[in-house]
Amino acid sequence: MRLTPVSYIILGLVRHLGEATPYALKAAAAESVGNLWTVQHAQLYTEPEKLAAAGMLTEEREDAGRRRRTYRITDAGREALDAWLHAPPEGTGETRDPGLLKLFFGADPAQLAPAEVERHERKLAQYEATMAAFGATMPQGPRLALEAGIVHQHTWLAYWRALAGAR
Amino acid sequence: MRLTPVSYIILGLVRHLGEATPYALKAAAAESVGNLWTVQHAQLYTEPEKLAAAGMLTEEREDAGRRRRTYRITDAGREALDAWLHAPPEGTGETRDPGLLKLFFGADPAQLAPAEVERHERKLAQYEATMAAFGATMPQGPRLALEAGIVHQHTWLAYWRALAGAR
DNA sequence: GGGTACATGTAATCAGTTACATGATTTA
DNA sequence: TAAATCATGTAACTGATTACATGTACCC
Numbered sequence: 001m002r003l004t005p006v007s008y009i010i011l012g013l014v015r016h017l018g019e020a021t022p023y024a025l026k027a028a029a030a031e032s033v034g035n036l037w038t039v040q041h042a043q044l045y046t047e048p049e050k051l052a053a054a055g056m057l058t059e060e061r062e063d064a065g066r067r068r069r070t071y072r073i074t075d076a077g078r079e080a081l082d083a084w085l086h087a088p089p090e091g092t093g094e095t096r097d098p099g100l101l102k103l104f105f106g107a108d109p110a111q112l113a114p115a116e117v118e119r120h121e122r123k124l125a126q127y128e129a130t131m132a133a134f135g136a137t138m139p140q141g142p143r144l145a146l147e148a149g150i151v152h153q154h155t156w157l158a159y160w161r162a163l164a165g166a167r
Numbered sequence: 168m169r170l171t172p173v174s175y176i177i178l179g180l181v182r183h184l185g186e187a188t189p190y191a192l193k194a195a196a197a198e199s200v201g202n203l204w205t206v207q208h209a210q211l212y213t214e215p216e217k218l219a220a221a222g223m224l225t226e227e228r229e230d231a232g233r234r235r236r237t238y239r240i241t242d243a244g245r246e247a248l249d250a251w252l253h254a255p256p257e258g259t260g261e262t263r264d265p266g267l268l269k270l271f272f273g274a275d276p277a278q279l280a281p282a283e284v285e286r287h288e289r290k291l292a293q294y295e296a297t298m299a300a301f302g303a304t305m306p307q308g309p310r311l312a313l314e315a316g317i318v319h320q321h322t323w324l325a326y327w328r329a330l331a332g333a334r
Numbered sequence: 335g336g337g338t339a340c341a342t343g344t345a346a347t348c349a350g351t352t353a354c355a356t357g358a359t360t361t362a
Numbered sequence: 363t364a365a366a367t368c369a370t371g372t373a374a375c376t377g378a379t380t381a382c383a384t385g386t387a388c389c390c
Contacts, residue, residue, distance in 0.1 A: 002376095005268060012273075036261070042378080042380085046344090066342065066385075068341085089268075095202075095203050096204055097203070101256075104312040105252060107252045109307075140276075144270050171350095188369090209351070210351090
């Protein structure tokens with residue numbers, strides 16, 4: 001089985017949580033790694049199943065009630081995750097910002113900028129609140145990623161504010 | 168037909184070029200909008216065909232030799248593109264940086280940072296060379312997008328350099 | 335006990351990717 | 363004229379998205 005970034009996200013989250021249902025993964029991803037790499041709701045159900053079939057996770061299912069599936073990481077999963085973490089990153093990051101794409105093709109900066117400024121202000125405030133509340137107790141990885149988010153939001157803000165001001 | 172970002176990229180490039188073969192689109196995308204939103208080689212053949220079927224482009228084909236297809240934008244295509252440009256951007260940008268994803272899940276910053284620094288240095292140098300050479304004559308949209316690329320590369324550089332230095 | 339939010343899943347589709355295959359032109 | 367490169371395309375696959383469908387727990 002070919003592992004994708006989403007596979008590693010799920011392996012990483014399950015390892016961190018110890019055990020997790022798809023819904024727990026959804027919640028965990030939403031306010032952490034989801035800011036960096038979105039994972040679709042449906043994938044949180046289909047991908048763990050594939051990973052379990054490949055021996056990277058174990059799956060345990062309730063007999064009654066919601067018949068929830070609970071996943072745990074296996075040694076094989078841990079090894080795959082570690083191997084990925086130690087390998088150099090494949091490919092380069094992409095911006096993929098819909099607003100910037102429109103700007104490229106000639107959209108009016110003054111029309112785009114106010115909404116973008118507001119979006120980035122909100123995001124920045126959210127990141128900084130998280131940092132203030134949990135920064136001291138977060139594991140290093142997520143904290144560094146959060147810091148990256150913060151500096152980028154600052155960059156975006158300065159960029160769009162300049163476009164909102166200039167006319 | 169549902170138009171995707173890639174559809175609009177092709178419409179935008181064809182409008183700008185006046186007429187274009189898939190190969191011309193490939194060349195045009197490579198060093199401009201491709202830095203912002205990558206488009207797959209195969210899509211440059213399949214997507215214009217779909218757009219032509221939808222009446223957004225016209226397709227003209229050589230009878231002999233390479234039987235190249237040449238596309239031009241139609242009024243319907245122009246309208247669709249303008250409508251998209253005037254509509255507020257749907258969705259928010261994502262970072263999707265493989266290196267940062269690894270950092271999030273606990274990869275060693277000191278191991279990742281040097282390669283990342285080098286990557287971003289290269290990219291920044293490339294952007295700045297383009298800006299120096301063509302900045303004055305580029306249309307506003309692409310120039311603004313290029314500026315965004317430059318400020319982001321600066322941000323990334325500072326970020327990874329700090330991680331390379333700290334131990 | 336009725337409504338609402340939370341939670342769990344599956345089916346179908348499609349955009350995007352990968353892999354394959356070949357033709358035309360240029361250059362040595 | 364052989365090799366290399368430029369150029370053009372298609373087929374098959376699959377990761378991701380969308381849409382649908384329903385069940386369970388909680389609160390009033």
